[in-house]
Amino acid sequence: MATARENSAAWIRELYEVWNTQGPEGMRAHVWHPDIVWDEGETFPDASRFAGAGRVAERLAERLEVVDTLEVECVDYTPLSEARGLAELVVRGTGASSGAPIDFRWWHLLELAGEGRVTAVTEFIDRDAARRAAGLE
Amino acid sequence: MPRAAPPDSSRPVSFGTPVAVSKDTKPTIAPVVGPDDPRRITDSGIEIERLYTEEDVAENLDERLGEPGEYPFTRGVHPEMYRSRMWTMRQYAGYATATETNARFRYLLDHNATGLSMAFDLPTQLGRDSDDPLCLGEVGRTGVAIDSIDDMRRVFDGIPLDEVTTSMTINAPAAVLLLMYELVGEEQGVPAEKLGGTTQNDILKEYIARGNFIYPPGPAMRLTTDLFAYTRERIPRWNTISISGYHMREKGCSAVQEVGFTIANGIAYVQAAIDAGLKVDEFAPRLAFFFNGHNNVFQEVAKFRAARRMWAKIMRERFGAENPKSQMIRFHTQTGGVTLAAQQPENNIVRVALQGFAAVCGGTQSLHTNGFDEALALPTERAARIALRTQQIIGHESGATDTVDPFAGSFFVESLTDEIEERAQGLIDKVEELGGSVECIPFIRAEVEESAWSYEERYKQKQDVVVGVNEFVTDQIDDVEILRVDPKSEQEQLDRLKAYKADRDHEELAAKLEELRAVCQGDGNLLHPIRDALSADATIGEVCGVMREEFGEYSEA
Numbered sequence: 031m032a033t034a035r036e037n038s039a040a041w042i043r044e045l046y047e048v049w050n051t052q053g054p055e056g057m058r059a060h061v062w063h064p065d066i067v068w069d070e071g072e073t074f075p076d077a078s079r080f081a082g083a084g085r086v087a088e089r090l091a092e093r094l095e096v097v098d099t100l101e102v103e104c105v106d107y108t109p110l111s112e113a114r115g116l117a118e119l120v121v122r123g124t125g126a127s128s129g130a131p132i133d134f135r136w137w138h139l140l141e142l143a144g145e146g147r148v149t150a151v152t153e154f155i156d157r158d159a160a161r162r163a164a165g166l167e
Numbered sequence: 168m169p170r171a172a173p174p175d176s177s178r179p180v181s182f183g184t185p186v187a188v189s190k191d192t193k194p195t196i197a198p199v200v201g202p203d204d205p206r207r208i209t210d211s212g213i214e215i216e217r218l219y220t221e222e223d224v225a226e227n228l229d230e231r232l233g234e235p236g237e238y239p240f241t242r243g244v245h246p247e248m249y250r251s252r253m254w255t256m257r258q259y260a261g262y263a264t265a266t267e268t269n270a271r272f273r274y275l276l277d278h279n280a281t282g283l284s285m286a287f288d289l290p291t292q293l294g295r296d297s298d299d300p301l302c303l304g305e306v307g308r309t310g311v312a313i314d315s316i317d318d319m320r321r322v323f324d325g326i327p328l329d330e331v332t333t334s335m336t337i338n339a340p341a342a343v344l345l346l347m348y349e350l351v352g353e354e355q356g357v358p359a360e361k362l363g364g365t366t367q368n369d370i371l372k373e374y375i376a377r378g379n380f381i382y383p384p385g386p387a388m389r390l391t392t393d394l395f396a397y398t399r400e401r402i403p404r405w406n407t408i409s410i411s412g413y414h415m416r417e418k419g420c421s422a423v424q425e426v427g428f429t430i431a432n433g434i435a436y437v438q439a440a441i442d443a444g445l446k447v448d449e450f451a452p453r454l455a456f457f458f459n460g461h462n463n464v465f466q467e468v469a470k471f472r473a474a475r476r477m478w479a480k481i482m483r484e485r486f487g488a489e490n491p492k493s494q495m496i497r498f499h500t501q502t503g504g505v506t507l508a509a510q511q512p513e514n515n516i517v518r519v520a521l522q523g524f525a526a527v528c529g530g531t532q533s534l535h536t537n538g539f540d541e542a543l544a545l546p547t548e549r550a551a552r553i554a555l556r557t558q559q560i561i562g563h564e565s566g567a568t569d570t571v572d573p574f575a576g577s578f579f580v581e582s583l584t585d586e587i588e589e590r591a592q593g594l595i596d597k598v599e600e601l602g603g604s605v606e607c608i609p610f611i612r613a614e615v616e617e618s619a620w621s622y623e624e625r626y627k628q629k630q631d632v633v634v635g636v637n638e639f640v641t642d643q644i645d646d647v648e649i650l651r652v653d654p655k656s657e658q659e660q661l662d663r664l665k666a667y668k669a670d671r672d673h674e675e676l677a678a679k680l681e682e683l684r685a686v687c688q689g690d691g692n693l694l695h696p697i698r699d700a701l702s703a704d705a706t707i708g709e710v711c712g713v714m715r716e717e718f719g720e721y722s723e724a
Contacts (some may be wrong), residue, residue: 130197130617131194133198
């Protein structure tokens with residue numbers, strides 16, 4: 031029998047598979063709530079906050095315009111409640127022109143709505159900051 | 168538990184448009200791997216080893232080094248380097264009106280600057296007069312406004328042009344500004360053959376990185392090579408072009424890309440001049456280069472050394488240059504504007520010192536050190552003085568000038584020099600495959616943009632630490648004095664231009680502009696009719712306006 035944590039981790043992994051196969055537009059169509067709020071997180075210098083699935087998709091597409099492929103793998107998910115959890119992601123890809131590798135860890139603090147949609151994402155590039163924000167430390 | 172819709176494809180999505188991925192060559196930008204990756208990697212993607220030994224240096228080092236002042240010039244362009252002559256301490260300056268810029272130039276000369284470097288405002292850089300409606304609010308902002316020979320005369324009032332050399336950061340309208348300078352020299356009684364200096368005149372990097380272009384590449388390259396031919400005949404001491412990697416680095420390229428794309432552009436200019444009928448040894452000795460100085464001292468020193476060696480080989484082997492002066496890269500360095508931080512701005516003094524030190528150890532011929540406040544505004548007089556003093560400390564206190572090529576023989580620096588050469592050559596080969604720089608501006612632009620993105624991501628992730636910005640930050644805001652350009656100076660410039668335009672022989676002016684138009688339609692050297700028009704009191708906007716009408720304007724779209 032899978033535990034609740036394993037179930038939710040599997041589901042979150044499916045969400046990021048949408049990212050891998052369809053990009054921000056796929057997330058907009060299938061995963062994000064229309065009123066999603068995307069917070070680039072306090073550990074990002076010059077970070078901003080974006081609201082609405084269209085604007086978030088646009089922002090991420092802007093951020094990734096020089097990237098060729100970018101795959102996101104959810105390697106851990108810590109449920110914090112029924113509607114909130116911390117996803118640890120491994121991001122791998124290549125630059126569009128030079129082919130330079132991209133390979134780093136990313137943390138998303140997620141808020142989820144009952145209808146199968148993500149309503150808020152706060153992103154972190156620092157594990158400790160992510161865990162602090164999640165109330166895990 | 169909520170469920171997402173299932174994915175409908177198993178292929179990874181592609182975000183960007185791959186232009187020319189070269190998987191078989193070594194990387195030229197750093198990978199984005201996050202802060203926990205233990206490897207030490209430079210911005211050019213060169214992984215740095217724990218320790219360098221003899222084994223890291225390829226065989227035949229002596230051949231690759233040569234003697235200073237001799238082919239392949241790895242060790243410098245002069246046998247004595249700074250033991251016999253210090254580099255030119257050339258501080259880029261200019262703002263507001265000609266009168267204020269004249270005052271700043273005199274201040275710098277009074278404080279032992281040894282050359283002048285002229286910054287122009289955006290309207291001037293785009294060949295527009297200050298009264299052009301498109302220029303409202305931009306007059307005198309980023310540099311001095313030069314509408315006419317009258318402004319040029321005021322900038323150099325009391326500065327004998329045979330006693331200074333002047334570098335002009337001007338590109339699309341470079342010919343116009345050079346000719347104004349020549350005319351002012353004549354008024355001062357200085358013959359053209361005694362004038363020394365440099366026009367940047369590098370239009371390719373404008374399309375790639377800087378954005379201050381006017382005409383399409385064809386006529387722009389014609390203006391460039393016409394200037395080569397004109398100066399060869401009339402102003403032989405003038406450096407006709409400063410082939411610039413600086414701005415590509417400012418835009419976000421890596422050290423290796425800076426070398427690769429700058430040299431690729433250099434090849435395009437040499438080929439264009441040869442195609443225009445010039446002989447390589449007649450114009451190549453007057454080609455100059457312009458590089459950026461960043462904080463990684465070792466990589467920067469290696470970059471300068473690699474660039475010298477590469478250019479020497481290309482000029483000798485590819486273009487058949489025989490004159491050693493045609494084979495040597497003589498370059499100006501400016502410390503990296505993009506490395507300056509607005510936060511804790513006094514930290515920038517240290518950054519500038521490291522960058523300047525690297526440039527000197529790399530054998531620069533002239534140097535501009537940035538003011539520490541330049542992330543905030545144009546430099547104040549105090550900041551400009553500290554910047555100049557930084558050069559003087561490097562020159563007189565650091566020991567960097569005591570011996571030629573002080574890093575030579577270091578296992579680390581020699582290995583880095585070889586790495587940079589190999590990777591930059593890979594980029595040049597790619598540019599050549601795509602038809603040369605003029606033909607592959609979109610490729611170069613895409614490469615630079617990707618590197619800029621990588622810089623930003625690495626900084627966001629603290630893979631690259633910027634002290635005071637993403638680490639070691641404080642809540643305290645340092646209060647520094649900043650220079651504010653008096654908005655009244657724009658109105659003063661407009662009033663002066665109005666008076667200038669009213670007091671001319673309009674018939675003669677119209678005739679000279681028509682003569683320029685006729686040459687534009689043929690294939691004569693454009694500088695002669697431009698000079699005649701300026702002598703008839705034409706403004707920069709009028710001269711460039713005729714060429715705009717004839718050549719059209721370039722658009723990035």
